[in-house]
Amino acid sequence: MSYQAQADLTINGNFTSRSIAAATQQADTFKDDQRPNYVALAEAILRGQGDPTMAFVRLNAAGPGIADKVDNGDGTIDQTKVTDADLLSLTQANWAPIADLYFNADGSAKP
Numbered sequence: 001m002s003y004q005a006q007a008d009l010t011i012n013g014n015f016t017s018r019s020i021a022a023a024t025q026q027a028d029t030f031k032d033d034q035r036p037n038y039v040a041l042a043e044a045i046l047r048g049q050g051d052p053t054m055a056f057v058r059l060n061a062a063g064p065g066i067a068d069k070v071d072n073g074d075g076t077i078d079q080t081k082v083t084d085a086d087l088l089s090l091t092q093a094n095w096a097p098i099a100d101l102y103f104n105a106d107g108s109a110k111p
Contacts, residue, residue: 004075006062007061008077009077009082016057018087019091020053022084022088023053027046030042036105038096059090059098063093
């Protein structure tokens with residue numbers, strides 16, 4: 001795996017936009033969840049809060065095999081090699097860790 005490919009993916013505008021779109025789509029589902037920290041994260045995403053939103057971009061880029069998948073082997077990346085299905089799966093898998101990172105179990109924000 002290339003950390004450079006992962007870093008390049010993290011700052012790629014199209015990948016960032018796609019990751020935010022996936023998080024927003026999932027937020028629309030999780031806003032009605034029974035777990036308060038999931039709801040709090042969903043509301044933060046829907047409000048466009050930068051830190052939790054960008055956490056999805058960083059963790060999506062760090063997902064298993066993602067950097068290898070986009071690495072063209074010549075110092076460039078192709079973010080289109082990450083499918084929408086990949087992003088959906090990554091976003092769903094990262095929801096709990098990001099919710100726990102920013103919010104307590106009762107939905108209150110962590111300091």
